[in-house]
């Protein structure tokens with residue numbers, strides 16, 4: 537899978553072991569951003585959290601924001617809670633390390649990213665600066681892992697864009713990626729191409745309920761590849777697991793989208 541909010545949530549939970557530890561040095565591949573990373577040398581890690589698909593390492597010298605791109609993978613003290621990604625590699629070459637955080641205690645946390653699309657931003661303690669460094673730090677809509685029906689209704693509003701486009705727009709709903717968006721729309725019986733302003737209140741409530749039940753289930757199962765529209769069904773000729781109808785595979789909202797004309801309306 538490509539890192540979506542679920543993968544970053546898994547990494548964020550695993551990275552809680554970093555809290556309270558002191559950074560010795562931070563090195564970032566200059567092709568991936570991370571200007572000013574040296575200010576984090578000697579900093580104490582005060583918290584690790586996720587905002588949308590960004591991992592935020594909060595220190596007493598400032599914030600390090602990590603966006604994993606398509607193939608970035610977090611390795612903490614030699615262990616990765618997610619070993620392979622759909623477009624990544626099961627290999628772990630030192631040349632692919634784009635960000636290396638060395639701890640005073642000798643531990644090393646790094647982002648291994650074969651395609652070099654991961655991005656890093658340093659924000660020195662100035663809350664106003666966080667707002668300015670979009671899109672890594674927002675603005676974000678309500679997070680998909682906690683969104684309520686009324687928040688979803690407000691976030692979607694009367695937009696005329698395709699429903700899937702709105703779900704992938706992090707300023708509308710934060711944290712959903714391509715596979716999770718396809719999964720929740722498949723489970724909610726909604727066509728990804730439907731213009732949002734034509735959805736009924738009941739349909740939005742139903743979608744919110746599906747998001748609320750589906751994402752924790754996929755998180756427990758291991759991430760965004762653990763839906764019923766599994767990676768193996770993301771191809772022409774695959775059949776809908778619910779009704780056996782041939783699944784559609786086409787570009788919607790600029791992304792490869794899989795859906796079923798048989799039951800998604």
Ligand SMILES: [Zn+2]
Pocket residue numbers: 776777778779780781796797798799800
């Ligand atoms: Zn179907």
